[in-house]
Amino acid sequence: MVKEIERAGLPVVHVCTIVPISLTVGANRIVPAVAIPYPLGDPNRTPEEEKEIRRNLVEKALKALQTEVTEQTVFTD
Amino acid sequence: MKLELHRVKIHKLAWGKETSARDGLLTVNKEELLTMLRKDERLAKVDLDFASPGESVRILPVKDVVEPRYKMEGPGGVFPGMVSDVETVGEGKTLVLSGAAVVTTGKIVRFQEGIIDMKGPGAEYTPFSRTCNIVVILENTEDLDKHDYETACRMAGLKTAAYLARKCLGAAVDSVETYETPNLKDAMAAHEGLPKVAYLYMLQSQGLLHDTYLYGVDVKKILPTLLNPTEVMDGAIVSGNCVSACDKNNTYSHQNNPIIHQMFKRHGKDFNFLGCIVTNENVTLADKKRCSSYSINLAKTLGVDGLLISEEGFGNPDADLIMNCWKAERAGIKTTLLTDEYAGQDGASQSLADSTPEGDACVTAGNANEVVVLPPMDKVIGVPEEANVIAGGWQGSLAEDGTITVELQAILGATSELGFTKLGCYTI
């Protein structure tokens, strides 16, 4: 799906846990997520902390969307 | 470690006053077994039924299949950490009711249970159309947490399997097989000139309802470790899985793991089989990296020349499989992979979610997306409407006349990644 959205001309960021699959399949902007059952959360934390984690990931995603890339890039920080 | 499997062949089931095995007939005392199972307060209702090969019977949704086994001799008991203490198993003598299987059914988790047809086209795909099945029908108490219900169902299957074999201790044995793995010191010195190999045994560990247990330990919490093949035969590995039925490794397939049996066959002739490395398939990338590195490091430490790797499930576990593969190959260890495929209903898509050029030796147990039509059966044990929601089914899978149209995914063990069936794939 990521590639087709990219192909259609929309910049797209893939927020996903299993980065190697995303790299193999061919996403260009990748933000690593927390875990498969809760990519943007963590049930072991308080709701406030969880939202903070989510906020950070979304900010990272928006930053990735604003970054010029020429090849597959994983945004780790 | 030396284990003898004492097989009592079963080809017929009957209810009776005393649970026992004689001349291929397994008699089951229904009341006694039910009384034992009903002690579990998490279960609102328990019932029993039989389904034998060739009967026009469909069982769905099936959670697990377990082979009745019980220790005749030797340390520990079957299913350690589950129905027996956590003592090490894999030595001594174990009684096996060969040809019998305990099948658990009930509406358990939302999607992930399977179908067993005892007759017709569906029967050709599942190994459990050829076993005499003692079906345990379970219903939970209201408001019971799904994870607790899974535990209750898992335990009911294991307890039934242990009970049946225990009651048959003393029955006339039809055959005895002996399996032996020496300690590493002796194993390393043996079979000079033959390549040393191990089996990398991947176990699903995706979450509370997609889990496998090793000596009662949830394997998502383990680091990869060594395991003797005979421990597996005594039920050291137990399935707690509620994933796609075709390629979840049910407990029966673990107990009878055909890869282990094939490795034993070639041991001492084509290679020197040192044993198993068990590893998991966790949900975070860090775990996947850690456990693949750890497994391959164990293989390197053993000094093996080759690793046969089997996957469980599909999708993100493909990433674990691929990491295990290239990490081994780049360490100079030759690999062969056993997986299955999700190539779409038309077979035209890529079959795996991940890929590596090092995966040049790959056996597959078939395309799980291929669609099959299962004609109606005279009798259905369980809840037929589940066909519309199980993985591999869709709204409308169950027709009014009882015909079920589903992907192979929904058939229990159809694309077993332990290689329990003859199904495979080729490119046209």
Added chain:
Amino acid sequence: MTYRIIHYINQFYAGIGGEEKADITPEIREGVVGPGMALQAALRDEAEIVATVICGDSYFASNLEKASEEIIEMMKKYSPDAVVAGPAFNAGRYGTASGGICEAVSKQLGIPVVSAMYPENPGVDLYKRSCYIVETTDSAAGMRKAIPAMAALVLKLLKGEPVGSPSEEGYIERGIRKNKFYEKLAAERAVDMFTAKLHGRPFVTEYPMPVFDRVEPNPPVTDMKNAVIGLVTSGGICPGGNPDHIEASSASKFGEYDITGIKDLVCTEYCTAHGGYDATYADQDPDRVLPVDVLRDMEKEGVFKKLHNKFYSTVGNGTSVASSKRFGAEIARRMISDGVTAVILTST
């Protein structure tokens, strides 16, 4: 019984003419024409070529849909059991037309179709997934070899006999995976292959590792303050009760859900349809998969202009690449027409 076959050829093989006649409209003649004679001989008395369709290559190429429609109408009158097209060798437009008519016949009439081409004929890449294409040489010199292979294949398909591998049957690999029962258990095959590889003996993998294509990255968003962010997920988030019945695995569809005025995905309103992971956490708080809550906060803060009022969701579990491609393209089309300028896609 004798099967009824219709043969499709171009103007050149019908003896009408070359390039100057390439725009003739389709016609149908009873019985065999041109290479049909050899084909009939190869079919012996098992099948009969009841009619031959002749069409100009240029006409077909420039009127793809119209030409297919006209030809299928003509064919219906002869109630064929199968259609054979070509061989087209290395003639590009003839190959494209042969493949095109085979695909249309297969889809609309649901009967077996066979063509034959040189592997580099552009018709091969376009249509090998839709039909069997027997491999030929690049010129009509290969006719003698192509015809028997085409006849054998179409007869097999008509009789419902299992079709062997590309090398056994002589057709070009279609890239389609098909199940079959082998002689041995998969475990035994794996240990056989393992042994061969260990000892440096030849072996054939049952599944050559897939190769995925690449797409050039798009330029970044330069004006985030005016961006409209679209949300897509393969994690199966949907309104409670899964109103579109998105499948737990091997999804055949995606859902489009309006979130106008929704600030937070709460467990009483949303859940996941995904069957491949432990759904407990996503069901407790769907924002863990689809971060609507924080995106709403950021929208309010003016980080970007707007969160698109619809999100798109499907289940990635066991869903084929082809379906995902179809969903992706359609979702992108809808988002672009709604003015979305950047996309966040979350996966579980």
